[in-house]
Amino acid sequence: MEFSIKTGSPEKQRSDCIVVGVFEGGKLSGSALALDKAAKHYLSDIIARGDMNGKTTTTLLLHHVPNTLGERVLLVGLGKSTEFHAKQFLDAACTAMRAVQKTGAKDATLYLAELPVLSAVQWSGQAASTGSGQAWCLTQAVLAAYETSYRFDRLKSKPEKDNKSLHKIHFGLLDGKQAAALKTVLAQAVATAQGMKLAKDLGNLPGNICTPTYLAAQALALAKSHKSIKTTVLEEKDMRKLGMGSLLSVTRGSEQPAKLITLEYHGADKKQKPIVLVGKGITFDSGGISLKPGAEMDEMKYDMCGAASVLGTLQAIAEMGLKLNVVGVIPACENLPSGRATKPGDIVTSMSGQTIEILNTDAEGRLILCDALTYAGKFKPDTVVDIATLTGACVIALGHVASGLFSNRDDLAKELLAAGEQIYDRAWQLPLWEDYQQLLDSNFADMQNIGGRAGGTITAACFLSRFTKDYRWAHLDIAGTAHKSGKDKGATGRPVPLLTQYLINRANSK
Numbered sequence: 434m435e436f437s438i439k440t441g442s443p444e445k446q447r448s449d450c451i452v453v454g455v456f457e458g459g460k461l462s463g464s465a466l467a468l469d470k471a472a473k474h475y476l477s478d479i480i481a482r483g484d485m486n487g488k489t490t491t492t493l494l495l496h497h498v499p500n501t502l503g504e505r506v507l508l509v510g511l512g513k514s515t516e517f518h519a520k521q522f523l524d525a526a527c528t529a530m531r532a533v534q535k536t537g538a539k540d541a542t543l544y545l546a547e548l549p550v551l552s553a554v555q556w557s558g559q560a561a562s563t564g565s566g567q568a569w570c571l572t573q574a575v576l577a578a579y580e581t582s583y584r585f586d587r588l589k590s591k592p593e594k595d596n597k598s599l600h601k602i603h604f605g606l607l608d609g610k611q612a613a614a615l616k617t618v619l620a621q622a623v624a625t626a627q628g629m630k631l632a633k634d635l636g637n638l639p640g641n642i643c644t645p646t647y648l649a650a651q652a653l654a655l656a657k658s659h660k661s662i663k664t665t666v667l668e669e670k671d672m673r674k675l676g677m678g679s680l681l682s683v684t685r686g687s688e689q690p691a692k693l694i695t696l697e698y699h700g701a702d703k704k705q706k707p708i709v710l711v712g713k714g715i716t717f718d719s720g721g722i723s724l725k726p727g728a729e730m731d732e733m734k735y736d737m738c739g740a741a742s743v744l745g746t747l748q749a750i751a752e753m754g755l756k757l758n759v760v761g762v763i764p765a766c767e768n769l770p771s772g773r774a775t776k777p778g779d780i781v782t783s784m785s786g787q788t789i790e791i792l793n794t795d796a797e798g799r800l801i802l803c804d805a806l807t808y809a810g811k812f813k814p815d816t817v818v819d820i821a822t823l824t825g826a827c828v829i830a831l832g833h834v835a836s837g838l839f840s841n842r843d844d845l846a847k848e849l850l851a852a853g854e855q856i857y858d859r860a861w862q863l864p865l866w867e868d869y870q871q872l873l874d875s876n877f878a879d880m881q882n883i884g885g886r887a888g889g890t891i892t893a894a895c896f897l898s899r900f901t902k903d904y905r906w907a908h909l910d911i912a913g914t915a916h917k918s919g920k921d922k923g924a925t926g927r928p929v930p931l932l933t934q935y936l937i938n939r940a941n942s943k
């Protein structure tokens with residue numbers, strides 16, 4: 434898919450499909466009004482006849498609209514103008530994209546960027562000068578275009594041939610004053626969407642294909658396609674030398690070798706301290722000896738979505754050429770039972786020297802992350818953010834809308850929350866209070882790996898906090914947001930948008 438920005442009135446666009454919005458009650462958006470004027474009230478007549486009521490998720494496709502150069506005109510319902518907030522915009526953008534894809538149009542010109550979205554979040558940094566509204570709408574429209582056209586059918590023997598004629602999308606602007614600045618916004622949105630696509634593809638791949646070795650190969654491939662990325666892969670013997678007894682305890686039951694993958698992106702002066710992203714890469718989580726119940730266990734192939742988001746984000750920022758140094762660290766292994774597997778009650782020594790009593794082998798994410806977080810300290814980081822499908826309790830707490838956020842620095846938490854708001858990939862902060870720490874007390878080791886059912890998301894974060902005392906750190910629990918279940922089963926590509934936006938903001942603030 435190709436994207437561009439076009440300035441000018443909609444009736445003058447030579448395009449296979451011109452898309453304009455109509456509010457409930459028949460009120461025309463600015464671009465629809467311009468089109469209606471040129472077409473001598475052709476649109477308002479149709480609306481008056483009752484064929485388009487402007488309600489959300491409705492569309493009307495028109496051919497041969499008088500005095501227009503476009504082949505087709507698609508009217509998209511926007512709902513009530515007084516209720517046109519971010520979510521209504523996203524719904525309209527997705528509805529429009531789906532409707533255009535159903536036509537035979539090879540290209541489309543969407544007049545969506547100038548819609549009056551209520552209380553649109555302020556766009557910070559470089560894009561602020563472009564006017565928050567247009568930059569935001571443009572970004573979300575690009576993400577909607579990718580989202581609605583995404584299919585994962587490479588493992589079907591006969592993929593459905595859906596009509597995929599659409600390959601060019603233009604964003605129409607009546608007012609071209611900001612067009613130059615919006616070009617950067619457009620390029621960044623496309624890079625973000627492609628990063629999400631990489632994260633979705635890796636997440637959707639089954640565990641027998643997407644193994645730790647496969648993830649390492651993907652990281653090496655990223656370094657090959659992007660000169661600014663350097664990838665190194667540590668083997669189990671290297672991890673043993675580093676004293677990663679906790680990480681290695683998780684992989685013991687598996688036949689697949691564990692990998693510790695590091696990607697270093699250099700976009701700024703070597704002396705500038707890096708931001709380190711650590712992603713949980715459990716390519717299948719059976720629970721181990723503390724075996725999970727069978728129902729929906731297949732979804733535990735998604736337990737590497739933190740790792741996938743690190744790869745997607747690194748690809749995105751390398752495409753953008755952000756002036757920052759960023760390191761990705763991915764501990765990758767399987768969690769399976771076997772005669773060699775770690776047992777409940779086993780005690781292991783982490784790279785930090787702290788000992789851990791493993792009371793539940795299904796609380797394995799924290800066991801691989803704690804060693805990866807200690808390892809992250811080697812990069813003398815400015816900030817470390819880990820991303821993990823860590824706890825089922827987070828799904829109970831926040832559902833599938835917000836990711837759980839924890840931090841040992843409040844300003845860092847605020848920056849991440851703001852980035853999530855800005856790109857509509859939101860997180861919600863939970864407490865990391867000292868009072869929860871005692872739930873991890875063990876009779877036999879420095880700590881145990883579970884804290885009981887109450888506050889399960891918080892005690893998991895508390896466990897990680899014991900390994901991140903030396904630096905600014907935040908933890909994102911994405912168990913509820915990285916993938917969907919049921920009929921829509923599939924990876925979402927989250928939180929690539931949040932992470933990418935955070936890094937864009939950091940690069941702009943330097």
Ligand code: BES
Nearest residue numbers: 793795796797822823824825826883912
């Ligand atoms: N990968 C799971 C968490 C998870 C659950 C992610 C559901 C996505 C959907 C994690 O390794 C896990 O099993 N956590 C346990 C922890 C418990 C044993 C303390 C859980 O949440 O049940």
Ligand code: MN
Nearest residue numbers: 718795796797
């Ligand atoms: Mn588990």
Ligand code: ZN
Nearest residue numbers: 715718736798
């Ligand atoms: Zn897990």
